[in-house]
Amino acid sequence: MPRIYFTCQYCGARAWAWRPEGQVPKYCSKQCKDRAQAGRSLRPVKWPITPEIHEQIKRVYQESTGNGEVQALAERLGYPRGRISHYAENQGWGSLGLD
């Protein structure tokens, strides 16, 4: 098998790999391949709102007394607070003046 030299299509690094003649790899590493493929999806979601999380956010925004419950939820989920408040605003729950 010949050593094929190529340029990574994701990070641009020069790399090489053992490949059958004519088969040029696209990416220098699995990380680059994964990132390139992840970037191809229409909207990469870093902190996905699952139905379960949706319900938890909804509850906080609709029933909260405003005592830092949004912050507490964010910490419990490990999500940025802004992710949750933006989501709530998009759902029309964000006008309660909660901090």
Ligand SMILES: [Zn+2]
């Ligand atoms: Zn690369």
